[in-house]
Amino acid sequence: MPQDAFTLRHIARELDAALSGGKVNKIIQPSRDEVDLILYAGGKTQKLLLNTHASFARALLSQQPRTAPDVAPNFCMLLRKHLTGAQLLSVNQLGFERILAFAFDCAGEFARAERVLYAEIMGKYSNLVLTENGVILGALKVSSLQENFKRVLFPGVKYAPPAAQDKADPSDRAALAERLSAFSGGDLARFLSQNVAGLAYSTCALLAPLLPQNAAAEELADALRALIFSDETAPAVERVNGEPVDFHARFAGGERCGSVIDAADRYYTERENRRDFADRKRRLESALHARLKKEEKKLALLEERRQSCADMEKNRVNGELLTANLYAIPRGAESCTLANWYEEGSPSVKIALDRQLTPAQNAQKYFKKYAKQKRTLAAVQPQIAEAEEERDYTLSMLSEVLRAEENEDFTETEEELRAAGVLPAPQKRKSAPARQSPFRAYETEGFRIFAGRNNLQNDRLLRESAPHDVWLHAQRYHSAHVIVRTDGRKAPASVLQTAAEICAYYSDAQSEERVPVDVCERRFVKKPPKARAGFVVYTDFTTAAVKPNAHAELSVRE
DSSP states (O other): OOOOHHHHHEEEEEHHHTTOOOOEEEEEEEEEEEEEEEEEEEEEEEEEEEOOOOOEOOOOOOOOOOOSSSOOOOOHHHHHHHHHHHHEEEEEEESSSEEEEEEEEOOOOOOOOEEEEEEOOOGGOOOOEEETEEEEEESSOBTTTTOOOOOOOOSSOOOOOOOOOOBBOOOOOOEEEEHHHHHHHSSHHHHHHBTTOOOHHHHHHHHHHGGOOOOHEEEEEEEEHHHTTTTOOHHHHETTTTTEEEEEESSSSSEEEEEEEHHHHHHHHHHHHHHHHHHHHHHHHHHHHHHHHHHHHHHHHHHHHEEETTTOOOOOOOHHHHHTTTGGGGGSSSEEEEEEESSSTOOOEEEEHHHHHOHHHHHHHHHHHHHHHHHHHHHHHHHHHHHHHHHHHHHHHHOOOHHOOOOHHHHHHHHHHHTTTTSSSSOOOOOOOOOOOEEEEEEETEEEEEEEESSHHHHHHHHHHHHHHTTEEETTBBOEEEEEEOSSSSOOHHHHHHHHHHHHBBBBTTTOOEEEEEEEEGGGGOOOOOOTOOOEEOSEEEEEEEEOOGGGGGOOOO
């Protein structure tokens, strides 16, 4: 939900208590919609996250990692110029609006100034505006008079908050009572959201049952004001079937949180992670499907060339028969019928001739066509094998993407896709190698089981395993490589059964009732030289047919 004024009031209080007196050490802008201020306050480093995305606008403390771009955007540079080293004096809500005012004491070498950073948390109209003495120094989203004649956000213009809505301000008791006097029954929550400023419908739905029923307008106004301006909170994340659907400053149920900021951070972080996961998965699937379509088109063309050589042996035989029967073929004939002694019973075969050529030249024509087809087939066969290998490798990468369950699964997959040319190389200066994501890990009966998330992890899992560890892979399907770490012990059948079920689950046959899984010791698994990531050959294996099972109850963090 968008953070309404009711929720922001509590967030402003919590931010003020946590950050007042803190010093700004660093400012980054990880995306076009977000600015992060790193402050040292309360004896520790804290990150103030200010986001203006239409669906995820918020102002709160967060420890979620963010990566700064190589080149800071203009607004970030402006904030660094005016706020780096500044002391945060206070955090206040502007009236009962969805606007937070961060007041900073900025001391320079020759002057001292108080600057205010306004965070307007208003859905698609969200913005960040930096001012000094009420005059705008810069805004994240600038609008000129030509773009918006009602409100100008441009350097040098005096800052003015957005125009008030045609709703009652709850801080004005008389105006609130007058507006509530128009309520004649029905859905009180809907009436409040449409007539009282700063309250989202979800907040009104929680407040309405706490108000006195059939009360006079003045009594209703006093009760509503008492709820709105109370410092009492019961922060929680509301979930439906495990999915976060909202967060609240006061909520009787849900997942309890230590503060309103904590509830908001959990809600938005999970929602953003789900959005990022879906976006990354969609992007990778699209790139792989495009590559697969290209490879299948190439294979079709190569197969067409191979089919054009299907009558190669027939052309050779025709040439041989014509050469052996030159004396019996009249010149200028359109065809001839000869006994084909290359087949059992020497059946008669009719051979087409070019009337413009002699019988010997017709024979040579068939030999030349045979030789050309032979050369074509010799060239096409390895090309088809290579194209099929490319297609199979693309299918294995697509299988990785489809099996992904969280953002972490894509870290090395994207690296692999860039190396394979499926994704373009990032346009940035060389940096430290990306952190290797952990294997899927499980523990049962004192044994550790590991499953690779992608081809690169499958190779790494193989390298890090001991010769007598147990290796598993779904037969005839793309699947994760699974290792049972034995530490020299003999793994019981129940452990191998569990590992096989995990392997079957993380395969293309996840939806099948029974999946064949090959099992052997790691020492019997070899990776051929120059083989693609994830490709191995193995011997001395047994096969078990199992039902796919994720065994989430056995999952552990590495």
